[in-house]
Amino acid sequence: xxVLEVKNLxxxxxxxxxxxxxxxxxxxxxxxxxxxxxxxxHTGSGKSTLVQHLNGLxxxxxxxxxxxxxxxxxxxxxxxxxxxxxxxxxxxxxxxxFEETVFKDIAFGPKNMGLTGKELEKRVVDTCNMIxxxxxxxxxxxxxxxxxxxxxxxxxxxxxxxxxxxxFDEPTAGLDPKGREDVTExxxxxxxxxxxxxxxxxxxxxxxxxxxxxLLVMNKGSLQMFGTVEEVFKNGDALREIGLNVxxxxxxxxxxxxxxxxxxxxxxxxxxxxxxxxxxxxxxxNA
Amino acid sequence: MLRDITFGQYxxxxxxxxxxxxxxxxxxxxxIIVFIFIAENAFSLGFAAVMIxxxxxxxRVPFGMYLxxxxxxxxxxxxxxxxxxxxxxxxxxxxxxWKLSVTTDGVYRAIFMAVRITMLIFVSSALTYTTTxxxxxxxxxxxxxxxKFIGLKSAVHTLAMxxxxxxxxxxxxxxxxxxxxxxxxxxxxxxxxxxxxxRVKALIPVLIPLLISSVRRAYELAEAMECRCYNGGEGRxxxxxxxxxxxxxxxxAFAISVCGGIITLNIFF
Amino acid sequence: xxxxxxxxxxxxxxxxxxxxEENRFTAVKDLSLDIERGSFTxxxxHNGSGKSTLAKMLNGxxxxxxxxxxxxxxxxxxxxxxIEVKRKVGMVFQNPDNQIIASIVxxxxxxxxxxxxxxxxxxxxxxxxxxxAVDMSDFKKSTPHHLSGxxxxxxxxxxxxxxxxxxxxxDEPTAMLDPKGRAEIISxLLRLNREKGMTVVLIxxxxxxxxxxxxxxxxxxxEIIADDKPKVIFSDVKxxxxxxxxxxxxxxxxxxxxxxxxxxxxxxxxxxEAAEQIIKALGTSxxxxxxx
Numbered sequence: 001x002x003v004l005e006v007k008n009l010x011x012x013x014x015x016x017x018x019x020x021x022x023x024x025x026x027x028x029x030x031x032x033x034x035x036x037x038x039x040x041x042h043t044g045s046g047k048s049t050l051v052q053h054l055n056g057l058x059x060x061x062x063x064x065x066x067x068x069x070x071x072x073x074x075x076x077x078x079x080x081x082x083x084x085x086x087x088x089x090x091x092x093x094x095x096x097x098f099e100e101t102v103f104k105d106i107a108f109g110p111k112n113m114g115l116t117g118k119e120l121e122k123r124v125v126d127t128c129n130m131i132x133x134x135x136x137x138x139x140x141x142x143x144x145x146x147x148x149x150x151x152x153x154x155x156x157x158x159x160x161x162x163x164x165x166x167x168f169d170e171p172t173a174g175l176d177p178k179g180r181e182d183v184t185e186x187x188x189x190x191x192x193x194x195x196x197x198x199x200x201x202x203x204x205x206x207x208x209x210x211x212x213x214x215l216l217v218m219n220k221g222s223l224q225m226f227g228t229v230e231e232v233f234k235n236g237d238a239l240r241e242i243g244l245n246v247x248x249x250x251x252x253x254x255x256x257x258x259x260x261x262x263x264x265x266x267x268x269x270x271x272x273x274x275x276x277x278x279x280x281x282x283x284x285x286n287a
Numbered sequence: 288m289l290r291d292i293t294f295g296q297y298x299x300x301x302x303x304x305x306x307x308x309x310x311x312x313x314x315x316x317x318x319i320i321v322f323i324f325i326a327e328n329a330f331s332l333g334f335a336a337v338m339i340x341x342x343x344x345x346x347r348v349p350f351g352m353y354l355x356x357x358x359x360x361x362x363x364x365x366x367x368x369x370x371x372x373x374x375x376x377x378x379x380x381x382x383x384x385w386k387l388s389v390t391t392d393g394v395y396r397a398i399f400m401a402v403r404i405t406m407l408i409f410v411s412s413a414l415t416y417t418t419t420x421x422x423x424x425x426x427x428x429x430x431x432x433x434x435k436f437i438g439l440k441s442a443v444h445t446l447a448m449x450x451x452x453x454x455x456x457x458x459x460x461x462x463x464x465x466x467x468x469x470x471x472x473x474x475x476x477x478x479x480x481x482x483x484x485x486r487v488k489a490l491i492p493v494l495i496p497l498l499i500s501s502v503r504r505a506y507e508l509a510e511a512m513e514c515r516c517y518n519g520g521e522g523r524x525x526x527x528x529x530x531x532x533x534x535x536x537x538x539x540a541f542a543i544s545v546c547g548g549i550i551t552l553n554i555f556f
Numbered sequence: 557x558x559x560x561x562x563x564x565x566x567x568x569x570x571x572x573x574x575x576x577e578e579n580r581f582t583a584v585k586d587l588s589l590d591i592e593r594g595s596f597t598x599x600x601x602h603n604g605s606g607k608s609t610l611a612k613m614l615n616g617x618x619x620x621x622x623x624x625x626x627x628x629x630x631x632x633x634x635x636x637x638x639i640e641v642k643r644k645v646g647m648v649f650q651n652p653d654n655q656i657i658a659s660i661v662x663x664x665x666x667x668x669x670x671x672x673x674x675x676x677x678x679x680x681x682x683x684x685x686x687x688x689a690v691d692m693s694d695f696k697k698s699t700p701h702h703l704s705g706x707x708x709x710x711x712x713x714x715x716x717x718x719x720x721x722x723x724x725x726x727d728e729p730t731a732m733l734d735p736k737g738r739a740e741i742i743s744x745l746l747r748l749n750r751e752k753g754m755t756v757v758l759i760x761x762x763x764x765x766x767x768x769x770x771x772x773x774x775x776x777x778x779e780i781i782a783d784d785k786p787k788v789i790f791s792d793v794k795x796x797x798x799x800x801x802x803x804x805x806x807x808x809x810x811x812x813x814x815x816x817x818x819x820x821x822x823x824x825x826x827x828x829e830a831a832e833q834i835i836k837a838l839g840t841s842x843x844x845x846x847x848x
Contacts, residue, residue: 043704043734057469080475088473096470098495108492112475143499147603157474174731176602176761178800203735206805243736248805248827255831261838270805274812281818281838297659299697420659455659458701504654511655514615514647515668515715516639526666526679 001069002030003197004054004086004165009063011049024049025221026063031165036191036198038208038229041218042243047201050218051167054199055086067165084113087163091170093154094147102145102153103138109161127160130193131186148179152186159190166190167199172207184211205247209233209268217244230266249273298416303534304346305417309426311535315542316414322546323406331552332402338545339409348416356412357405364404371397420454422527429529444520452508460501467496561629564723564755565591565614565645570623572609572778583609585778586623591723591757596749598766598786599759601775602800607759610775611727614757615645628722643672646716648726652708661703661711662687662696668719679718686718689752690744706737710744717748723755724748730760738765763796764804767825774799791823806830813837 011024024046031037041047052058053065056072056079064071072082090096099105103124110123128135133156137145142153151171158166171187172180188211191198202208208215208229215232217225219242225232232239236246236254245251246268253267263280267273304312319339326332343353357364371393378391415423428447435443468478471492478489572584583606591597591614601607612618613625616632625632627641649655658664662683669679687693690710700708709729716724726745730738742765748754758765766772772789774782776799782789789796793811796803803811810822810830820833 042736052469055473057472080477083473084475088470090466090470090473093470095500096467096474096492096496098492108471108476109474112477161475176800177797177802178602249809251827252806252809252830252834255827256834259831259835261835270809270812273809274816277813277818277834277838278816297699419663421663451658455657455700458699459653462701507649507651507654508657510617511647511649511712512657514617514642514655515657516642516671516719517667518639518671522673524670524673524676524679526663526670526676526683528676 002066003033003068004031005066005069006030006054007064007066009050009053009060009065011053011058011061022046022049023221024053027218027223028063029216029223029226031197031199033164033197034191034195035214036187036200036212037214037216038212039199039201039216039218040203040205040208040244041224045218046221047218048169049221051088051169051199051201054165054167055088056082057088080112084109084161085164087158087161087166089155089158089166089168089171091173093158093171094142094150097142097150097154097157100141101139102133102142105142105153106133106156106160109157113161123160123162127156131156131159131189148175148182151175151179151183155183155186162194163196164194165197165199167201169201170203171200172202172204180207187211205233205245206249206269209247209250217242229268233268234265297419298348298352300347300417302345302347302417303538304342304413306534307417307538308529308531308535309418309422310429310529311531311538312414312418313423313426313430315538316410318542318546319410320407322549323403323410325553326549327553328556330556331549332399334548334552335545336402336406338548339406339413342413343409346413346417348413352416353409353412356408360404360408364401367404368397368401371400421451424450424454425525425527425529441520444523448520456504459504460497463500464493464497467493562593563590564593564628565589565757566626567610567613568624568626570610570613570620570625572606572613572618573621574609583778584613584620587778587780588623589773589780591755593722593755594749594753595771596746596756596769597758597771597773598769599757599773599775600761600763600766600789600796600801601759602761605775605799606778607775608727609778611647611725611757611759614723614725615647616641617647639672643668643719644722646719646721646724648709648712648716648724648729650728650731652705652712652732655712655715656700656708659699659701661692661698661700664700664711665696665714665718668715672719682718682720683714686714689717689748690714704737705733706740709733709737709741713741713744713748717754723757725757725759727759728761729758730762730765738762742768761800762802763790763807764802764825766790774801786825787823790825791821793822810834 006027006029009024009027013023022044027050039047039051049058053060059073064073067082067085072079097105099108106127107120107124110120115123131152133153142150145153155171168187172183175183184207187198187200190196200212212229214226214228216223217232217239224242225235225238233246233250236250239245249270250268253263253265253273256263257265263276267276323335326335343350372389373387374393374396376392380388380390381394382389424447427450428443431443472478476489476492478486481489567587567589570584570587571582574581574583587610599607599610609618613620613632615627616638619633627644630637630641632641656664657667665683665686666679669682684693687696690713692707692710692714695703695707700711703711713724730741733741745756745758746768749756758769766786769786772784772786773780774789774796781799782792782795790807793803793807804825806825806827807822810820810824810833813820813834814822818837820837824830824833
């Protein structure tokens with residue numbers, strides 16, 4: 001059974017104010033356990049609105065969201081329970097840090113779920129171990145950390161709730177390459193340790209090609225494509241039509257193909273590109 | 288929720304009301320407010336209401352925008368209405384319990400008060416929808432400028448600058464507060480339920496990040512202003528020069544005749 | 557006598573130290589640098605390499621702890637010319653929201669010239685020109701709050717242009733933008749440089765933004781570790797990766813191919829160039845079929 005099922009989700013922002021946009025129209029998709037799904041699309045394509053429905057921060061105008069087969073809005077009073085099952089890490093999450101110490105800040109989520117005492121402490125320590133927040137940081141003020149470290153602590157704050165689905169809105173925005181690598185590793189590690197489903201909003205096709213299993217393409221509030229990375233990136237023309245593109249390395253391979261080099265059209269990462277080209281060189285082009 | 292607060296949100300347009308000198312608009316607003324409270328019978332108040340509605344119509348701002356501001360103020364409206372219900376001290380007693388009684392006079396008072404507040408919201412909205420926040424602050428600076436003769440020149444400029452920045456950052460901070468609230472809700476924070484004390488406590492995770500980010504913004508803004516050669520009000524010029532034109536005198540004439548109408552109707556009915 | 561100097565900015569043996577109660581941290585170490593008039597210079601460096609500290613010294617916002625910075629011959633330390641220096645070197649920062657002062661686009665652009673005490677009609681002309689230069693004339697009456705990040709950042713640039721500076725320094729102006737916004741800013745800067753002859757100093761950690769620059773400077777640990785034409789800098793992918801910089805995927809691919817024994821030239825940056833390099837390295841059989 002799918003962990004998460006979104007059925008015909010529509011959200012229109014209320015009122016006739018002139019500032020309305022970023023709506024979502026009739027989006028349906030399912031997420032299986034342990035999958036990493038990348039959501040790509042332009043700013044204002046409805047990505048952020050879509051993900052805020054997954055943990056019940058926004059209520060659909062119509063359509064429904066099933067978590068483990070149950071409509072999350074079946075009992076609106078229980079919506080907070082949904083939020084611990086579907087974690088949501090916002091853009092620039094370090095701006096939500098507020099506690100005196102790193103430990104207390106990470107404990108905020110699990111505490112809201114009702115954990116106390118030893119259980120709470122264990123949860124925080126386990127999360128920190130998993131994602132590499134060192135014990136010497138526990139009593140530090142989160143505001144004394146560097147930008148990358150703050151981001152790590154903020155992400156830990158959501159992971160400490162042990163969500164079975166965790167959603168990230170541009171988790172690497174504003175970080176330098178080292179910081180981006182760290183965050184990507186934390187995410188991959190969380191999936192490995194917990195088997196959770198991961199959903200990531202990103203602008204980087206290159207990053208998505210490396211980390212995601214499936215891609216969901218949003219355009220003007222509608223779901224344009226949903227499939228494996230290969231299925232989506234093979235539709236380069238359709239992506240370009242809505243102003244998106246395939247990874248740069250894939251575009252290099254388009255050029256190779258145009259020039260008559262017999263390369264396959266499912267090369268989306270640098271690693272696979274190097275492998276393919278080596279084979280081509282060593283095997284006299286009969287790869 | 289927070290999105291509904293549109294006070295101080297300019298609605299772009301080219302109507303006569305938009306084009307009137309903001310200084311004139313502010314003076315007229317004050318004048319009209321005074322007269323809304325001077326109007327004491329149904330005729331004069333009704334007359335004022337009709338005139339205000341006409342102003343709202345010629346401003347070409349969608350009526351829904353005005354009503355939206357009304358919605359925000361509705362609790363206050365109901366509260367004052369109820370208080371006034373019990374304040375009547377004459378007329379027929381309609382209802383009484385414990386030490387309170389509602390009289391016909393009280394009902395009139397309540398209705399009058401409600402109508403006055405509604406009108407107040409309408410005229411002030413007409414000002415804020417048709418005048419950019421910057422024009423407003425410029426106008427206030429200009430209206431306060433006589434103060435510089437008593438040695439308050441830099442104070443007037445500082446006040447105007449503070450207002451400009453406040454107006455600029457209100458929507459940004461509202462949006463940011465919303466984001467932080469959502470982020471903390473996503474971490475299981477309960478911002479909606481519980482008793483007052485609990486709810487106030489629940490706001491800490493929202494207020495601290497908001498405060499920290501505001502301080503950071505203020506610091507960065509100060510640097511940006513320095514880079515743009517800001518050096519206080521000394522020697523500063525303005526791109527927009529405010530001129531009184533014929534239109535403004537017509538506006539003035541219109542307002543004065545409304546006031547005159549109110550007084551006349553007050554006397555004759 | 558009034559000969560125009562060829563360098564708009566001269567940085568001479570500059571050191572900058574941050575000090576608080578316990579710590580002393582040297583952000584920029586004995587650094588010298590000249591910025592030529594009309595040039596497009598990109599300064600690359602990771603977070604904490606000292607590039608932002610250096611940027612803020614170029615218009616006198618930061619005063620060097622040791623050494624001097626001259627803008628058009630004026631020492632930035634001189635108090636009486638502080639405003640003049642800031643007018644000559646316009647500065648744009650990372651977060652567009654925190655540098656826009658007014659609630660209407662054109663009024664914000666007017667802020668700088670107003671501070672300079674320029675007559676109203678002249679301000680009007682400059683504001684219109686500046687908005688035209690960043691292609692934002694259609695938005696002059698808009699509220700900045702409702703614009704996209706890239707548009708807001710272009711307004712910030714217009715705000716500087718309206719002061720008619722000699723040079724623009726931009727401190728990571730694209731870090732908070734989406735790909736579309738980033739492209740808008742880079743093409744705006746290139747146009748300003750090529751068409752209006754504006755001197756541009758762009759500070760970033762995205763290597764591909766340096767592709768069209770005249771000169772690329774790489775900073776690490778408060779020092780300049782490389783200073784050359786983009787092609788030369790980019791051929792040293794290893795060095796760029798070592799100092800924690802973003803490398804475009806084409807460079808990364810060529811670099812990996814090279815370390816796997818492919819005979820490729822790693823400074824090819826565009827997709828076409830990269831493909832050509834690969835075809836060349838694969839052997840002659842493919843180069844022939846290129847024209848079909």
